[in-house]
Amino acid sequence: MKKLAVLLLAILSLGFKSYTSYSYQIGLLKYNGGGDWYSNLETSLPNLIKFCNTNLKTNINPEQAIVDVGSKDIFNYPFIHMTGHGNVIFSSQEAENLRNYLSAGGFLHISDNYGMDKFIRPQLKKVFPELDLIEIPNSHAVFHQKFEFPNGLPKIHEHDKKPPQAFGLFLKGKLICFYDFECDLGDGWENPEIHNDSEEARQKALKMGANLLSYALLNFEKKN
Secondary structure (H helix, E strand, C coil): HHHHHHHHHHHHHHHHHHHCCCECCEEEEEEEECCCCCCCCCCCHHHHCCCCCHHHCCCCCCCCCCEEECHHHHHHHHEEEEEEECCCCCCHHHHHHHHHHHCCEEEEEECCCCCCCCHHHHHHHHHCCCCEECCCCCCCCHEECCCCCCCCCCCCCCCCCCCCCEEEECCCCCEEEEEEEECHHHHHCCCHEEEEEEEEHHHHHHHHHHHHHHHHHHHHHHHC
C-alpha cells in the first residue's frame, strides 16, 4: 500500500511538471550606465506574454527573466526586451556577448521609453560596427504576422509628437533587432491605470508586440 502511494505521488508529480513546462521564456535586459532598465518591470512583459499565450496560443513562461547583457544566460531566451529613459553603456565584453547572441538567432526588441535614443545608437554600433539602424518598411513581414499593420508601427505615446518609426538591424538580410522610436510599445503593454492609455491604444501595442514575438520565435525555430 505504501509503495502504491509513492507510485501515485510520482505519477502526479510528473504530470504536474509536464503541465507547468513551457516552450520558451523571454527576458528583460539589464544594462549599465545608470539608465532605468527596470522602468516597466511590473506589468509590461507579463501582460504581453499573457496576451500572446491567449491569442497566439504560445506556451511562454508567464514570468519574465531578468538577464544581464554580459551574461551567458542570455542564450536561454529567444527574445530579449530592452527599455529605459536614460544612459546605456555596453562594455566590450557585453557588446561581444550581445553580438554573439544576435548572430546565433536571438532577437532584441528595444523600446525607447523617451530619452533613450541618443544613448542606445552608439552602443549598438559597439555591437555591430558594420551595421546601421535602418527604417523598416511597412511591407516587412514583422508588420504582417497574426495582426496586420499595413501602415507600419502604430503610435502609442506622444513623446515629441513625431510620427512613430521602426528601425532595425539586419544581419545577412534577417531582422535581428527591432527598435521602436516615438512609439513606446513597452508602456502600451502596461496595466491601463499606469498611463491611462485607451483600450484601443493598448490593443494596438499588444498586437504589435505579439507580431514581434511571433516573428522572432518563428525565425528562432528555423535557425535552430
